[in-house]
Amino acid sequence: MKTIYPFKSAFLVATIFLLNNLFFKPQLKAQTSPLTINISGPETVEIGIEYTYSIVINKSTASNFRNINLTSIECRVSWNAGTSVIVGKMNGMPTSSATITSFTSTSSGNTLSTNLKIIWGDLSTSDKDELVVTCNGGYEKTNNSGASWTPQLFSVAFESKKKEITLKPICPPSLVPNKPAYACCTSTITYSAYGYCTANTFNWTASNGATIISGQGTANVQIMPPVNGAYMVSLEVGRNTASTLYKRIQNLVVTRPAPGAVTLTPIGEPNPGGGVNVLCTGKSYAIQVQGGVCGLSNMTWSAPGCAISAQGGNTTTITPLSSTNNNTPVQIQFSASYMGGCTPVTVSANYLIRRADAVNTPSGTLGSYTPSNSTLMNQLRTLNFSSSNANGSSIFISPATIALWNYYYYNGTQLRNYDYHTTAFVSEAIQVFQTNGCASKSRDYTYTVPKPLVVPGFIPTPMFKNGAEFVLNPGMEMKANPNPGKEQIIVSFNQKVSGTLALYDYAGKRCFSWDLTEMDVFNLPIVPEQIPGGLYVLQFANATEKLHLPIAIQP
Numbered sequence: 001m002k003t004i005y006p007f008k009s010a011f012l013v014a015t016i017f018l019l020n021n022l023f024f025k026p027q028l029k030a031q032t033s034p035l036t037i038n039i040s041g042p043e044t045v046e047i048g049i050e051y052t053y054s055i056v057i058n059k060s061t062a063s064n065f066r067n068i069n070l071t072s073i074e075c076r077v078s079w080n081a082g083t084s085v086i087v088g089k090m091n092g093m094p095t096s097s098a099t100i101t102s103f104t105s106t107s108s109g110n111t112l113s114t115n116l117k118i119i120w121g122d123l124s125t126s127d128k129d130e131l132v133v134t135c136n137g138g139y140e141k142t143n144n145s146g147a148s149w150t151p152q153l154f155s156v157a158f159e160s161k162k163k164e165i166t167l168k169p170i171c172p173p174s175l176v177p178n179k180p181a182y183a184c185c186t187s188t189i190t191y192s193a194y195g196y197c198t199a200n201t202f203n204w205t206a207s208n209g210a211t212i213i214s215g216q217g218t219a220n221v222q223i224m225p226p227v228n229g230a231y232m233v234s235l236e237v238g239r240n241t242a243s244t245l246y247k248r249i250q251n252l253v254v255t256r257p258a259p260g261a262v263t264l265t266p267i268g269e270p271n272p273g274g275g276v277n278v279l280c281t282g283k284s285y286a287i288q289v290q291g292g293v294c295g296l297s298n299m300t301w302s303a304p305g306c307a308i309s310a311q312g313g314n315t316t317t318i319t320p321l322s323s324t325n326n327n328t329p330v331q332i333q334f335s336a337s338y339m340g341g342c343t344p345v346t347v348s349a350n351y352l353i354r355r356a357d358a359v360n361t362p363s364g365t366l367g368s369y370t371p372s373n374s375t376l377m378n379q380l381r382t383l384n385f386s387s388s389n390a391n392g393s394s395i396f397i398s399p400a401t402i403a404l405w406n407y408y409y410y411n412g413t414q415l416r417n418y419d420y421h422t423t424a425f426v427s428e429a430i431q432v433f434q435t436n437g438c439a440s441k442s443r444d445y446t447y448t449v450p451k452p453l454v455v456p457g458f459i460p461t462p463m464f465k466n467g468a469e470f471v472l473n474p475g476m477e478m479k480a481n482p483n484p485g486k487e488q489i490i491v492s493f494n495q496k497v498s499g500t501l502a503l504y505d506y507a508g509k510r511c512f513s514w515d516l517t518e519m520d521v522f523n524l525p526i527v528p529e530q531i532p533g534g535l536y537v538l539q540f541a542n543a544t545e546k547l548h549l550p551i552a553i554q555p
Contacts, residue, residue, distance in 0.1 A: 032158060033060065033155075033158035033159060034059060034060045034062075034065045034068045034139045034141075034154070034159075035057055035058065035059060035060065035068070035070070035135055035154065035158075035159050036057070036058045036060070037055070037056075037057055037133055037135065037159070037160070037161035038055070038056045038057075038058075038161070039053060039054070039055055039131060039133055039161055039163045040053065040054045040056075041053030041054060041131075041163070042165075043163070043164065043165060043166060044165075044166040044168070045120050045165055045166070045167060045168070046120075046168055046239060046241050046242040046243070046246075047086050047120055047121065047122050047167065047168065047169065047170070047239075047242050047243065047246045048086040048119060048120070048121075048122075048242050048243025048245060048246040049119065049120075049241075049242060049243060050089075050117055050118070050119045051117070051118055051119075051120075052115050052116070052117050053115070053116045053117075053118060053131065053163075054113060054114075054115055054116075055073065055075070055113065055114050055115070055116060055133055056111065056112070056113045057070065057073070057111070057112045057113070057135065058111050059110050059111070059112075063142075063146075064141055064142045064146070065139055065140070065141055065142075066139070066140050066142075066149065067139060067140045068137070068139040069137045069138050069139065070112065070135060070136075070137040071101065071136050071137040071138075072099050072100060072101040072135075072136045072137070073099070073100050073114070073133060073134065073135050073136065074097060074098070074099050074100075074133070074134045074135075074136065075090060075097065075098045075099075075100065075116050075131065075132070075133050076096055076097035076098075076131075076132050076134075077090075077096050077097075077118070077120075077129050077130065077131055077132070077165075078096070078129050078130060079096055079120070079121055079129065085122055085245060085246060085247070086119070086120075086121045086122040086243060086245060086246050087119075087121050088118075088119060088120055088121030089117075089118070089119040089121075090116065090117070090118055091116065091117050092117065098116065100114055100116070102114065118131070120165070120167055122169065122170075122246060126167075127166060127167045127168070127169050127197075127198075128164065128165070128166060128167065129164075129165045129167060130162050130163065130164055130165065131162070131163045131165055132160060132161070132162050132163075133160060133161045133163075134156060134159065134160040135154050135159040135160070136154060137153070137154050138151060138152060138153045138154060139151075139152060139154070140152070168198045168239060168242065169197045169198060170196065170197055170198065170199045170237055170238060170239060170242075170246060170247070170248045171195055171196055171197035171199070171248065172195075172196075172248045172249075172250050173193040173194060173195055173196040173199070173235055173237055173248070173250050174193070174194045174195050174250070175191050175192075175193060175233060175235060175250055175252040176191065176192050176193075176194060177189050177190065177191050177192075177254075178190040178191075178192070181225055181254050181256045182256050182257060182258065182259045182260075182292060182294060182295070183228050183229070183256040183257065183258050183259070183340060183342060184227065184228060184258065184259060184294075184295040184338040184339050184340040184341065184342035185225070185256075185259065185294035185295035186224070186225075186227065186294070186295050186339055187294050187295075188213055188222045188223065188224050189222070189223055189225060190215075190220055190221070190222050190223075191204075191220070191221055191223060191233050191235075191252070192219060192220045193219040193220070193235055193237070193250075196219070196237045196248070198239065199237035199238060199239060199248070200238075200239055200240055201217075201237065201238045201239065201240050202216075202217055202218055202219055202221075202235060202236075202237055203216075203217075203235070203236040203237075203238075204216055204221045204223075204233070204234070204235050205233075205234045205235075205236075206223050206231060206232070206233055206234075207231055207232045207234075208226060208229060208230065208231040208232060209225075209226030209227075209229065209231060210223050210224065210225050210226055210231040210232075210233070210254075211223065211224045221235075225254070225256070227295075227339050227340035228256075228340035228341060228342075229256075230253060230254060230255045230256060231253075231254050232251055232252065232253050232254065233251075233252045233254065234249065234250070234251045234252070235249070235250050236248070236249045237249075237250075258292075258342050258343075259291070259292025259293075259294065259295065259338065259342060260291050260292040261291050261292065262289055262290070262291040262292055262293065262334075262336075262345045262347050263289070263290050263291050263347060264287055264288070264289060264290075264332065264334060264347055264348070264349045265287070265288050265289075265290050277349070277350070277351045277352070278351065278352050278353075278354050278436075278437040278438060279306070279318065279320045279330065279351045279352070279353050279354070280320065280353075280354055280355075280356050280437070280438035280439075281320045281321070281322050281324065281353065281354070281355045281356055281438070282320075282322065282356050283319070283320075283356075283438075284309075284317050284318070284319040285317065285318045285319070286315065286316075286317050286318075287301075287315070287316055287317070287318055287332060287334075287349075288314065288315045289314040289315070289334055289336075289347070292345075293314050295338050295339045295340065295342070296314065296336040296337070296338060296345075297336065297337050297338070297339055298335075298336055298337045299311070299312050299313060299314060299334070299335070299336040300312075300334070300335050300336070301316045301318075301332070301333070301334055302332070302333045302335075303318050303330055303331070303332045303333070304330055304331070305320060305321055305324040305328055305330050305353055306318045306319060306320050306321060306324075306330060306332075306353075307319045307321060314334075314336075318332060320353045324353050324355075325353075326353070326354060326355040326358045326436075327352060327353070327354065328352070328353045329350065329351070329352055329353075330350075330351050330352070330353055331348050331349070331350050331351075332348060332349050332350075332351065333346065333347070333348040334346070334347050334348070354436045354437050354438040355436075355438065355439075356438040356439045357439060358436055358438070358439065359434050359435060359436050359438075359439045359440055359441050360434060360441065361434065361441045361442075361443050362395055362432045362433065362434040362441065362442070362443050363443075364432065364445075394434075394435055394436070395432060395433065395434055431443070431444050431445070431483075431549075431550050432445065433535050433550060433552055435534065435535055435552070437534070438533075439554070440484055440533075440534070440535060440552040440554070441484075441552075442483065442484065442550075442552055476493065476494065476495060476497070476545060476547065477493065477494045477547075478491065478492070478493055478538070478540055478547045478549050479491070479492050479493075479549070480492075480524075480538065480549055480551045483551050483552060484551070484552035484553060484554050485524075485526060485551065485552075485553060485554065486526065486553070486554040487526055488523055488524065488525055488526055489523075489524045489526065489551060489553075490521060490522070490523055490524070491521070491522045491523075491524055491538060491549075492520060492521050492522075493519075493520045493521075493540075494520070495520060496518045496519060496520045497516055497518075497519065497520065497540065497542075497545075498516060498517050498518055498519075498542060499515075499516055499540055499541055499542030499545065500513055500514070500515055500516070500540070500541055500542065501513065501514045501515075501516055501522060501538065501539070501540050502514075502538070502539045502540075502541070503524075503531070503536050503537075503538060503539075504536060504537045504538075504539060505534065505535075505536055505537075511530075511531065511536070512530075512531070516540075524538075526553055531553055532553075533553050533554055534552075534553060535550065535551075535552050535553075536550070536551050536552075536553060537549070537550050537551070538550075538551055
């Protein structure tokens with residue numbers, strides 16, 4: 001017979017007790033609540049509509065509970081009870097919580113139920129809420145061995161239930177017009193509503209003589225303002241499935257200043273010439289009124305010496321008559337009245353009519369010179385032109401508007417870095433333009449200067465012209481053909497060049513530029529809207545070279 005030692009027997013009992021508590025007792029402890037709560041009812045609600053929620057409570061029949069005593073249930077939501085358009089209520093009372101004591105029981109195994117009527121108010125600051133049901137009461141619970149019972153109260157952690165509710169709120173809308181409202185203007189204005197949340201009904205009103213043209217019942221409405229004075233636009237928004245009392249109203253008072261200043265603006269800027277705005281014969285110009293143009297009536301245009309294409313509108317076309325004398329001043333005038341008593345307007349712009357065929361080829365002479373063999377030689381080239389063509393025109397000399405060129409020689413070497421020879425000569429060309437802002441003509445002049453001897457080891461210093469450094473690459477030439485040009489000018493070099501080609505007007509403003517890389521031909525496109533007719537200077541430049549060439553662009 002096998003002997004069982006006492007300490008082994010005690011160890012076996014302890015192991016069984018531990019396993020029983022670890023693996024078997026939790027199955028009983030899993031039933032930790034004497035109650036289960038179920039809430040059924042709408043999860044998405046309208047403001048101001050009464051909804052019924054069913055609350056069902058089941059008492060546990062587990063053997064470790066007895067004498068379950070339900071004394072009351074408390075139902076609450078997060079909105080505050082107070083005075084507003086729609087007051088939140090529970091079971092008919094303006095409150096955010098309700099305590100129900102109409103049923104209690106001490107029996108085990110009972111199923112209890114009750115109904116809760118809720119009206120959601122409009123005091124909530126969110127479109128989400130919660131319905132929370134909490135039970136009050138107590139019960140007795142056995143200990144682990146089941147030998148004794150202990151009284152306990154219901155725990156909120158187990159004896160409560162939450163149900164999330166989605167609200168459909170209405171927010172006060174913002175009213176935004178699509179354009180400013182001015183007095184004496186009669187055009188319609190569209191007002192649009194924004195930020196109205198879930199509203200789907202729109203009722204617009206307008207006061208003080210303003211009338212609704214279209215859009216009633218939508219979020220956008222067209223309103224015709226009164227001829228003069230302030231007015232008010234109002235919008236009431238709501239929901240077609242909510243309480244008829246649940247509305248939001250927004251008012252917008254519209255005060256209107258008088259129209260702004262009126263100006264005349266040419267569409268397609270006329271050619272500048274002689275410091276004035278020029279209208280060329282044989283060309284038409286669209287002129288438009290800008291500024292406070294709404295509400296204008298009786299609109300008339302006048303322009304002596306010009307044909308006017310249209311009257312009665314804020315845009316017309318002016319065409320100088322071919323019979324108008326050259327340099328005739330003309331004042332384009334626009335006059336109109338305002339509806340509603342605003343001050344009538346008259347605005348004008350002054351121009352000068354030029355004839356496109358009034359420019360002759362510039363005539364003049366190139367001054368003579370006397371070479372010198374001295375070590376320091378200063379040679380002057382003077383360009384003289386007659387003033388017979390000065391009738392509203394200007395003469396431009398290339399490069400820039402300089403009539404006197406100074407060339408300095410030092411130690412017998414002209415400072416232009418030529419490979420000079422004792423018997424060779426060099427020809428220099430200069431181009432002269434005559435223009436009146438509408439047409440231009442040009443003429444080339446050529447003169448010859450001798451090439452002095454080269455001094456071995458001499459490093460020439462830069463030549464200065466009128467105080468500015470003027471760097472040239474001898475032997476490099478830049479030409480433009482045709483010149484004058486109208487649609488395209490071909491710029492050519494006698495060698496491949498790399499650098500920047502820029503177009504300047506005669507005011508010194510840089511108009512356009514292009515980067516050239518190993519190119520000897522470049523097609524310069526002429527877009528009239530970007531490069532209007534007139535005189536310009538082409539400049540090619542890189543780190544060591546700079547060339548200038550005047551060009552003319554025909555209008």
